[in-house]
Amino acid sequence: MNVLVYLVPIALGLGLIGLAAFFWSLKNRQYDDLEGAALRMLSDEDLRE
Amino acid sequence: MSANTAATVDFSAFVTPRPDGACEMQLAVEGVHCAGCMSKIERALNALPGVANARLNFTNRRLIVGWRKGEIEPGAIVARLEEIGYRAHPFARAAENEEAREAAFLLRCLAVAGFAAMNVMLLSVSVWSGNFTDITPETRDFFHWLSALIALPAAAYAGRPFYRSAFHALRRRALNMDVPISLGVLLALGLSLFETATSATHAYFDSAVMLLFFLLAGRYLDLMMRKKTRAMAGNLSALKGELAHRLEGGRMVTVPVVALQQHDEILVQPGERIPADGTLLAGTSEIDASLVTGETARKRVQPGEMVYGGSLNFDGALTLRITATGERSLLGEVERLLEVANARKSAYLRLADRAAQLYAPMVHVTAALTLLGWLALGAGWHASIVTAITVLIITCPCALALAVPAVQVVATGALFRSGVLLFSGDALERLAEADTVVFDKTGTLTLPEPRLVNAREVAPDLLAIAARLALASRHPLAKAVARECADRRPYSGVIEHPGQGVSAMIDGVETRLGSTDFCNVALPSADEAEGSSVIAFRHGDRTAILKVRQALRADAAAVVRALMVRGFDVRILSGDRNEAVAEVAAALGVADWRGEIKPAEKIAALEELRAQGRRVLMVGDGLNDAPALAAASVSLSPITAADLTQAQADAVFLGEKLQPVLDCVDLSHRARQLLRENLWLAVLYNTIAVPLAIAGLATPLIAALAMSGSSILVTLNAFRAGRARSFKQTQPTSDAAAMIPIRACH
Numbered sequence: 001m002n003v004l005v006y007l008v009p010i011a012l013g014l015g016l017i018g019l020a021a022f023f024w025s026l027k028n029r030q031y032d033d034l035e036g037a038a039l040r041m042l043s044d045e046d047l048r049e
Numbered sequence: 050m051s052a053n054t055a056a057t058v059d060f061s062a063f064v065t066p067r068p069d070g071a072c073e074m075q076l077a078v079e080g081v082h083c084a085g086c087m088s089k090i091e092r093a094l095n096a097l098p099g100v101a102n103a104r105l106n107f108t109n110r111r112l113i114v115g116w117r118k119g120e121i122e123p124g125a126i127v128a129r130l131e132e133i134g135y136r137a138h139p140f141a142r143a144a145e146n147e148e149a150r151e152a153a154f155l156l157r158c159l160a161v162a163g164f165a166a167m168n169v170m171l172l173s174v175s176v177w178s179g180n181f182t183d184i185t186p187e188t189r190d191f192f193h194w195l196s197a198l199i200a201l202p203a204a205a206y207a208g209r210p211f212y213r214s215a216f217h218a219l220r221r222r223a224l225n226m227d228v229p230i231s232l233g234v235l236l237a238l239g240l241s242l243f244e245t246a247t248s249a250t251h252a253y254f255d256s257a258v259m260l261l262f263f264l265l266a267g268r269y270l271d272l273m274m275r276k277k278t279r280a281m282a283g284n285l286s287a288l289k290g291e292l293a294h295r296l297e298g299g300r301m302v303t304v305p306v307v308a309l310q311q312h313d314e315i316l317v318q319p320g321e322r323i324p325a326d327g328t329l330l331a332g333t334s335e336i337d338a339s340l341v342t343g344e345t346a347r348k349r350v351q352p353g354e355m356v357y358g359g360s361l362n363f364d365g366a367l368t369l370r371i372t373a374t375g376e377r378s379l380l381g382e383v384e385r386l387l388e389v390a391n392a393r394k395s396a397y398l399r400l401a402d403r404a405a406q407l408y409a410p411m412v413h414v415t416a417a418l419t420l421l422g423w424l425a426l427g428a429g430w431h432a433s434i435v436t437a438i439t440v441l442i443i444t445c446p447c448a449l450a451l452a453v454p455a456v457q458v459v460a461t462g463a464l465f466r467s468g469v470l471l472f473s474g475d476a477l478e479r480l481a482e483a484d485t486v487v488f489d490k491t492g493t494l495t496l497p498e499p500r501l502v503n504a505r506e507v508a509p510d511l512l513a514i515a516a517r518l519a520l521a522s523r524h525p526l527a528k529a530v531a532r533e534c535a536d537r538r539p540y541s542g543v544i545e546h547p548g549q550g551v552s553a554m555i556d557g558v559e560t561r562l563g564s565t566d567f568c569n570v571a572l573p574s575a576d577e578a579e580g581s582s583v584i585a586f587r588h589g590d591r592t593a594i595l596k597v598r599q600a601l602r603a604d605a606a607a608v609v610r611a612l613m614v615r616g617f618d619v620r621i622l623s624g625d626r627n628e629a630v631a632e633v634a635a636a637l638g639v640a641d642w643r644g645e646i647k648p649a650e651k652i653a654a655l656e657e658l659r660a661q662g663r664r665v666l667m668v669g670d671g672l673n674d675a676p677a678l679a680a681a682s683v684s685l686s687p688i689t690a691a692d693l694t695q696a697q698a699d700a701v702f703l704g705e706k707l708q709p710v711l712d713c714v715d716l717s718h719r720a721r722q723l724l725r726e727n728l729w730l731a732v733l734y735n736t737i738a739v740p741l742a743i744a745g746l747a748t749p750l751i752a753a754l755a756m757s758g759s760s761i762l763v764t765l766n767a768f769r770a771g772r773a774r775s776f777k778q779t780q781p782t783s784d785a786a787a788m789i790p791i792r793a794c795h
Contacts, residue, residue: 004188008195012168019164026156036107039084 058292060123062308063139067115071101074123076112077284079136081105086135093133097121109280112137140287141307148276155269158207162262165203166255169196170753173255177750186248193245193252200254204238207261210268226405226450229412233445234260240438253442256752260447263760271454271474274461278470282701285688293317293324296368309371317367319547320523325358326380327369334365337525340691341672343491343624345599359672359691361525364548380693386648386676387697399475401453404728405446412444419743432745440742443752448734448759452727455767460720463770467712468703469685476699478724479683480717482664486612486710487655487681489669490623490633490644491599494609496705497670497689499529500600502581507593514555515586515595518543518562522551526582527562529597550584558589570594601636608707609637612714618663622651624673651677668710670694685710716770723770727763734759 025031064072081087087105090112094103099120105112114126123139130137172192179189208231215227234257241252291306296314306324309315314330317323323336335347338360347363350356356369357380416437423433461471471477488494504512516534519527521543543553550563565572568585570592581596612619621642623630630644643654655677658665667674667681670690678684678697686698695701702709738755741747747755 004191011171012195012199015164015168019160022160023157026153026160031156033106033108036087036105039087039107042084043088 058124058127058303058305059308060127060139060305062305063141064123066118070118071115072118072123073113073115074126074139076114076127076130076137076139077287078105078110078112078130079284079288081107081110081135089133090130090135093129094126097126097129100126109277110284111280136288138287138289139305140283148272148279152269152272152276155210155265155272158210159262159265159269161203162207162258162265165199165207165258166262168199169255169258172196173252173749173753176252180250189250190245190248193241193254196252196254197242197245200258201238201242203258204234204261207258207265208234211261211264224406224409225402226446229405229409229444229446230260230264230450233257233442236438237442237445240435240442244435251749253439253749253752256442256445256749256756259753259757260445263447263757264450267451267454267458267764270458274458274465275472275474278461278465278472281465282470282472282695285703286692286695291322291324311371313371315369315371317362317369318523319362319364319366320525320528321362323356323358323360323362323367323369325371327356327358327371329354329356330368330370332365332367334367335363337361337363339491339599339625340497340670340689343489343671343673345491345625345629357672363525380672383648383672383675383693386652387679390652390676390680399453400478400724400728401450404449408446408449412441412446415444415739415743416440422743423745436743436745439745439747439752440739443738443742443747443755444735445756446731447756448731448763449728451760452731452763452767453724455764456720456723456727456770459767459770460716464700464709464713464716467709469700469709469713470703471700471713473699476683477717477720479664479699480666480713481721483666483683483714484616485618485620485658485663486666486668486714487620487622487658487677488609488639489667489671489674489677490621490630491625492670492689493668493674493687494605494621494633494637494707495599495601497687499526499582499597501529501533501595501597502600503594503596504533507595508591511586511588511591511593514560514588515562515593518551518553518555518560518586521545521553522562524550526584526597527551530562530584530595555588560586560588562586565594568592601633602705602707605707606637608711609639611711613638615714617714622646622654622677624648624671648673648676652680655680666714685713720770723767727766730763730766731759734762 030037060074064074067073078090081090087107090105091103094100094112094114097116099116101115101117103112103114112130116123116126127137127139172195176184176189176192211227211231211234214225215231218225218228237253237257237260241254241257244252292303293306293309294301294316295304295309296302296316301316309325315324315327319334322340329350329352331352333349333351335349336356337345337347338357339345340359340361341357350367355372356367419440420433420437423436424430428436457474457477460477464471507515512533513536516530516532517536517538518540519530520534520537520539522528522531522545540553540555543551545551546563546567549567550561552559552561552563554560561568562584565583565585568587570585570587573583573594581598584595584597586593586595609619618641619637619639621630621634621637621639623642623644624646625644627644630642634640634642646654651674655665655667659682664683665681667678667684668686669678669684670687672691672694674686675691675694675697678686678694684698685700685702686694688695688701688703690698690701700713702713734755738747738751741751
């Protein structure tokens with residue numbers, strides 16, 4: 001069962017990275033306009049420039 | 050407000066400076082339906098010189114625009130939006146910031162609880178399956194310690210909303226649902242830590258964090274729903290876009306009403322609403338104070354008189370000075386009454402909190418008895434305490450605490466779709482308990498604006514011309530006629546004759562719309578007029594009499610009848626003249642009505658009903674109704690109501706129909722039934738789980754299964770509130786349609 005010694009920290013580390021990413025996205029106001037984000041991808045405006 | 054006027058409005062009251070020296074303004078935008086609208090708006094604004102950034106939030110239909118100071122005026126931004134076809138109005142956003150912070154806090158707690166729940170569960174499942182196979186005690190201890198390492202900080206972080214609320218309740222010497230929740234979580238963690246330290250087989254870390262995760266999810270959804278309705282209501286009130294003309298040293302400046310201050314001199318043109326209470330300095334006119342007092346008869350005012358904000362100015366331009374709310378003014382009286390009504394209003398004890406007051410002592414007594422029972426049976430201190438705490442953990446009211454917010458979220462969402470914005474969380478419960486409905490008349494049973502009532506008696510071609518001619522007039526009665534108009538192009542060359550009417554040459558025929566004298570038409574007798582205001586119309590030799598009056602909402606009679614069929618006692622309390630109220634009461638079949646009553650008498654009437662043990666749903670819109678709305682056990686008001694009145698209502702409904710009132714009542718009953726079912730489900734769960742726990746058979750696996758199983762069950766049951774067959778969804782009306790997302794733009 002020695003494999004647990006490094007597998008468990010890896011699993012937890014991955015989870016913590018996910019949590020940190022979520023906090024970052026929350027702070028970055030990614031959830032302020034959920035409906036708008038779904039529609040913005042339809043716009044081609046960024047391609048013309 | 051046309052594009053030209055918007056450009057000259059002084060919106061500086063709404064502009065906030067940004068740290069980088071630029072200016073920013075938030076606007077509510079009407080008519081945004083799809084991705085096309087969004088990019089059209091952003092492109093148009095970003096192309097304006099001086100604009101630094103423009104971003105539209107599609108979820109709440111708000112636009113944030115930043116610009117470099119001095120390079121563009123905020124009015125020009127609004128004007129540009131008008132040009133491309135979107136009505137917009139800036140608004141101050143102070144009130145909603147608090148809620149946004151609260152939502153972000155809950156979301157962070159939810160994320161932490163979710164992370165902890167997943168990881169601890171991963172470890173727990175290994176232990177559970179290992180217990181049946183060949184897990185070594187060392188590995189199990191390692192997993193338990195690891196779970197403790199994750200669960201303890203996570204619970205300390207994510208449990209704060211519950212600990213805080215429980216602490217506040219206990220300090221007030223009261224019990225709410227958060228008390229047993231906090232206790233359950235803390236005990237589960239404490240016991241698990243003790244068990245881990247003593248190398249025992251069972252630990253409950255997973256139950257504790259999963260419980261927090263479920264409960265936080267329920268609370269977050271509840272808050273988001275309320276945030277959404279509040280944002281929509283904010284948009285609607287901002288989009289009323291009330292403007293006033295302020296006189297600054299004789300020069301007229303158009304400003305938003307919120308920017309007005311005491312002692313400002315303002316000009317009110319014919320057809321406009323008086324923006325604030327004031328003393329008349331110059332001008333005479335007829336004003337309609339129905340939004341204020343419920344009185345539909347117009348009143349002639351002279352210089353020196355006091356006029357109320359919200360009254361509609363009919364014929365003459367008025368200059369007035371804004372005054373403080375005098376002690377003797379109606380607003381002063383209304384505010385005094387409001388204080389009294391709010392002070393007397395007892396805090397409503399929510400169903401969940403009532404359940405908690407019963408539940409918490411029962412659970413704690415059961416746990417104590419379990420402890421004593423096992424001790425008496427000679428089980429030893431350690432085993433007895435562990436079993437007793439297991440009882441507390443398993444009875445931790447997860448399902449009970451989810452039962453209420455889950456139903457509330459779904460029901461509020463269903464109401465939102467049918468055009469009702471529900472503000473207060475417990476209003477649904479109070480609605481379901483109401484047995485008497487008291488309506489105000491003016492603006493509530495009737496439409497807020499006068500309508501043409503004899504359209505069918507007039508020749509259609511003649512009516513079409515009259516209506517198109519009326520488009521050119523600003524007189525409020527002419528607006529009622531203009532409503533009948535299919536062709537929205539006004540005639541050119543229309544001449545307005547102040548105080549008389551409008552005239553034009555149409556197809557070479559002299560055409561006039563206005564007073565009977567002006568059109569040279571015989572004045573109909575009082576009987577013929579039936580209490581309506583009369584407008585005359587002459588097109589060459591052909592004439593017509595148009596009757597305009599406050600008309601009942603189209604479905605008022607049907608809704609009142611439906612309420613009566615459901616066993617409600619329906620009454621009318623109005624500030625209008627007795628004859629006017631009697632007529633409406635007769636048309637609706639309401640036997641119990643009173644007219645000509647003052648705000649204080651309205652409250653007295655409600656108090657009397659309450660003394661008889663009735664629970665009153667008050668529906669009203671006037672400023673005079675505000676204290677009554679506060680005094681009633683639950684209240685509704687149409688979106689056209691005075692601002693102060695809306696602030697007192699538990700919910701606001703959109704559109705021209707009265708149907709939302711019925712929808713509210715029906716849905717609240719449906720919601721209450723589901724709430725009860727949910728509470729019974731929670732009880733059922735306890736009757737199965739508690740004996741197991743008392744018998745000492747509840748392992749962490751059983752606890753985890755039972756607790757999440759019951760939570761999911763009540764949540765699923767709550768979804769039935771949204772698609773109940775008994776609740777027929779009404780078509781969103783014009784206002785609602787404009788605000789509720791429709792995917793394609795026409």
